[in-house]
Amino acid sequence: MKFIRIKDCYKVYKNGVAAIAGLTLDIDKGEFVFVIGASGSGKSTLIKMLYREEKPTKGIVEIGGINVSKLRNRTVYKLRRKLGIVFQDFKLLPKLTVYENVAFALECIGMKGSEIRPKVLKALEHVGLKDKTRSFPNELSGGEQQRVCIARAIVNEPKLLICDEPTGNLDPNTSKEIMSVLDAINKDLGTTIIMATHDKEIVNRMKKRVIVLDSGVLLQDHMKGSFKISETV
Amino acid sequence: MKPFRIICRSFRDSFKSVLRNFSLSMASIICTTITLILVALAIIVTVNVNHMTKVLEEELTIVAYVEKDATSEEVEEIKNKIARIPEIKEVIYKSKDEWRLEMMNSSETLKDTLDYLEGNPLLDSFIVTVDDDEYLAPVAKEIRDIDNISSADYGEGMVEKIISVFNIIKNATFVIVIALIIVTAFLISNTIKLTIFSRRSEIEIMRLVGSSNTSIKLPFVIEGFLLGLVGALVPVILTIYGYMLAYEKLGGSISFAVIELVKPVPFVLYTSLLLLIIGSVVGMFGSARAVRKYLKI
Numbered sequence: 001m002k003f004i005r006i007k008d009c010y011k012v013y014k015n016g017v018a019a020i021a022g023l024t025l026d027i028d029k030g031e032f033v034f035v036i037g038a039s040g041s042g043k044s045t046l047i048k049m050l051y052r053e054e055k056p057t058k059g060i061v062e063i064g065g066i067n068v069s070k071l072r073n074r075t076v077y078k079l080r081r082k083l084g085i086v087f088q089d090f091k092l093l094p095k096l097t098v099y100e101n102v103a104f105a106l107e108c109i110g111m112k113g114s115e116i117r118p119k120v121l122k123a124l125e126h127v128g129l130k131d132k133t134r135s136f137p138n139e140l141s142g143g144e145q146q147r148v149c150i151a152r153a154i155v156n157e158p159k160l161l162i163c164d165e166p167t168g169n170l171d172p173n174t175s176k177e178i179m180s181v182l183d184a185i186n187k188d189l190g191t192t193i194i195m196a197t198h199d200k201e202i203v204n205r206m207k208k209r210v211i212v213l214d215s216g217v218l219l220q221d222h223m224k225g226s227f228k229i230s231e232t233v
Numbered sequence: 234m235k236p237f238r239i240i241c242r243s244f245r246d247s248f249k250s251v252l253r254n255f256s257l258s259m260a261s262i263i264c265t266t267i268t269l270i271l272v273a274l275a276i277i278v279t280v281n282v283n284h285m286t287k288v289l290e291e292e293l294t295i296v297a298y299v300e301k302d303a304t305s306e307e308v309e310e311i312k313n314k315i316a317r318i319p320e321i322k323e324v325i326y327k328s329k330d331e332w333r334l335e336m337m338n339s340s341e342t343l344k345d346t347l348d349y350l351e352g353n354p355l356l357d358s359f360i361v362t363v364d365d366d367e368y369l370a371p372v373a374k375e376i377r378d379i380d381n382i383s384s385a386d387y388g389e390g391m392v393e394k395i396i397s398v399f400n401i402i403k404n405a406t407f408v409i410v411i412a413l414i415i416v417t418a419f420l421i422s423n424t425i426k427l428t429i430f431s432r433r434s435e436i437e438i439m440r441l442v443g444s445s446n447t448s449i450k451l452p453f454v455i456e457g458f459l460l461g462l463v464g465a466l467v468p469v470i471l472t473i474y475g476y477m478l479a480y481e482k483l484g485g486s487i488s489f490a491v492i493e494l495v496k497p498v499p500f501v502l503y504t505s506l507l508l509l510i511i512g513s514v515v516g517m518f519g520s521a522r523a524v525r526k527y528l529k530i
Contacts, residue, residue, distance in 0.1 A: 051441070074446050081443035091438055105442035107242060110235040152442070 001065070003029040003192055004050070004160070009059030011045050011216070019045035020056070021216040027194065029159070032186045034203045034227075035196045037213035043196040046213065047164050050194065051083055052076050064159060081109055084153030084161040084191075088168035090145045092137040092152075098124065099133040102152045109156070123155040124148075126188075127181050143174035147181060154185055161185065163195040167202060175202060203227060239448045246452040247459055250428050258460060261424040265464025265516070268413040269508050273472045275406040276504050282399045284495045289395060293366050297376045297385040298356040307381050308357060314379050315359055320368040329355040356383060366396065414515055417464075421457050421519030422526075428456060429527045436528065453524050454517055461516020462509065469505040476501050 004027035011020040019042045027033055035043050048054040049061050052068045061068040064082065071079055092101050102123055106116045124130050127147035137145055146166055153161055163182065167175035179202055186193050197203060203210055210227040212220040251258045297315065299308055308326075315324050332355045337344040347353075363372050369387050376385040429436070439449050477497045 077440075077443045077445045079443075080441060083443075085441050091434065091441075093435055093438065104438065108439050108442050108444040108448065110239045110242075110448070112238070156442070 002026040003031075003064060004194075005060065005062040006046075007060040007062075009049070009061060010057045011042075011049065011054060012057045019216050020049070023059075023213075023216065023218055025211065025218060025221075027192065029192055030186070030190045032183070032193045032206070032208040033195070034206070034208055034210045035194060035213060036198070036200065036203055036210060037219070040215075041213040042216035043213055044164065045216070047162055047194070047196050050160075050162050051085055052079055077109075081156060082158055082160065084150075084156070084158040086146070086149050086153050086161065086163040086166045088165040090137070090149045090169075092145060092148055094137055096136075097133065098129060098135050098137070098140070098148050098151075101137070101148055102155050105152050105155055119155055119157075120151075123151040126154060126185060127151045141174070142170050143177050146170065146174075146178050150178070150181060150185070154189070154191065157189070159192060161191050161193045163193065163197075165197055166195065167197065167199055172201070175199060179206060240451070243448065243451040243455050247455040250432070250452065250456050251459055254424070254428055254431065257424050257427055261421050261460045262464045264420045265417050265461055265512055266467045268417040269465050269468035269512055270471060271413055272410050272511060273468045273504060273508055275410045276507065277472070277476060278406055279403050280500065280504075281495055282403055285493070286396055286399050288493065293362075293369060293387060295361040295363070295369065295373045295376060295385055295387045297359045297361060298383045299358065300381045300383045301356060303357070303381040311379055311381060312359065315361060315376060318372055318375055320363050320365070320372055322362045322364050325360045327358050327360055329353050329357050332356075332358065361385075414511065417461075418515050418519040418522070421460055421516050422523040424460065425453050425457055425520040425523035426527050429453060429523060450524050450528060453528070454520050457516040457518075457520025457523075458513045459516070461512035461514070461519075464516070465509045465512030468508050468512075472504050472508065473501045476504075 004025070006023055006025040009020055009023045010018070012018045019040075021042075023042075023046070035046060037043050045054060049056055049068070050063065052071055056069045059069070063079070066079060068079060093104065096104060099120055102120045103116050106119060111119075121130065121133075124133060127150050129144060129147050129151065132140065132144065137148065140148065146169075150166070161182070166182070167178055170178060182193055182195070183206065185191050204227065207224065207227075209224050210220070210222040211218065212222075297311075299311060303311070312324060312326060315321065330353060333347055333353050336355075337347055359376075361372065361376065363369055373385045373387055376382055436449060480494055480497050483494065
């Protein structure tokens with residue numbers, strides 16, 4: 001059984017814009033998948049449907065056997081506890097330290113204090129920020145802030161990591177660092193990663209599976225390593 | 234244990250939030266305090282007015298005097314006729330000799346006067362109580378229509394006026410209190426609204442990392458509860474000490490002995506409890522409104 005199954009999926013917004021039109025897609029456990037496409041191609045909508053911020057108008061979105069589209073609003077949290085989400089704008093709390101920001105994710109779901117500490121330190125070690133636990137977000141560089149965001153996303157050991165343009169605000173060198181962190185998470189922890197991006201340079205270099213969307217339709221699906229920058233639309 | 238941890242966390246967050254938005258929290262607390270002081274006054278006035286009305290009403294009786302020359306059979310017949318009136322609670326016969334004795338016992342002057350007079354100039358009578366004070370007038374009229382009754386009177390006019398004034402006071406305080414409670418609920422709701430806005434990013438992250446809706450909403454409801462509860466503290470203290478002092482100074486009664494104040498214990502305790510309940514419920518209600526309106530999750 002596929003880990004993520006999207007079948008005949010449509011998303012039409014209230015204003016009549018069709019963001020996703022008949023998308024069918026399967027993703028295996030442990031895969032690293034890039035989702036690329038121009039602005040308005042439906043990347044963000046697809047990502048949002050995966051963490052059930054948006055509901056498909058029609059069709060099936062299934063993650064680990066859970067039909068995400070059928071989840072009620074008040075049970076969405078059960079899905080979110082199995083996911084990690086990384087954002088372009090980091091979404092860190094400025095008044096909390098690095099450690100507290102990561103621990104916050106576990107406190108929110110009612111985890112015991114004694115369980116939180118080792119998990120947070122482990123997650124910060126993964127992203128290489130173990131020595132910055134007491135820093136505040138405004139004392140960190142953009143790349144470091146994004147690493148805190150990644151640590152927060154993986155601290156609960158999710159099976160799926162969803163990244164919405166995580167390098168969008170970063171310079172090329174920092175982007176590389178972030179990508180190596182994500183790659184290590186994918187390889188070491190076996191976490192499935194889906195990443196929406198504009199950065200074709202990264203996509204080309206990483207040699208992973210690439211899904212190209214255009215106007216909400218699956219334009220190309222390149223298996224691992226077969227994508228070339230010249231092929232982009 | 235998990236729900237317990239979430240509740241503890243919610244309390245911690247609510248306390249933090251009250252301190253973080255200190256000036257706004259203070260505004261809500263002060264408004265709640267002022268409202269609840271007025272509510273306390275209203276409760277004290279209403280309960281005492283009710284008490285006084287009851288005391289007055291209990292004293293309301295119709296005294297029906299029998300004609301001087303009525304025979305004992307006729308008196309018996311009058312008694313039967315009065316007893317047949319459906320609104321009657323009790324009929325007590327009081328002979329002119331009993332009246333005489335009572336009057337002679339009550340004052341020396343009266344005793345001398347009555348001794349001086351030949352025979353007993355007083356009249357036999359019936360003391361009639363009715364089920365409700367509104368029956369006083371019709372029952373008195375009915376008794377007057379019975380043969381051999383010389384007169385049937387009760388505290389006409391004065392008593393009714395006092396009771397109607399009391400009723401106006403009761404209704405007016407009730408309306409004022411309700412209006413104030415609504416204003417307080419709105420103010421607390423507004424405070425919570427601002428808290429929600431100031432914690433927007435936190436709420437967003439909570440949603441994304443998988444906090445349940447209840448654990449997101451709970452701190453705000455608790456914050457409203459705390460604002461209401463803290464706002465009730467000063468009114469509670471004022472009620473307890475203020476009422477006890479007033480009771481002591483007034484000696485338990487106002488202007489004349491008939492109208493007496495309700496005893497402070499357990500009245501102030503019940504009132505304090507009620508104030509705490511009103512404060513916290515209004516606080517929670519106000520914050521629930523804000524959460525429903527502004528916290529879209």
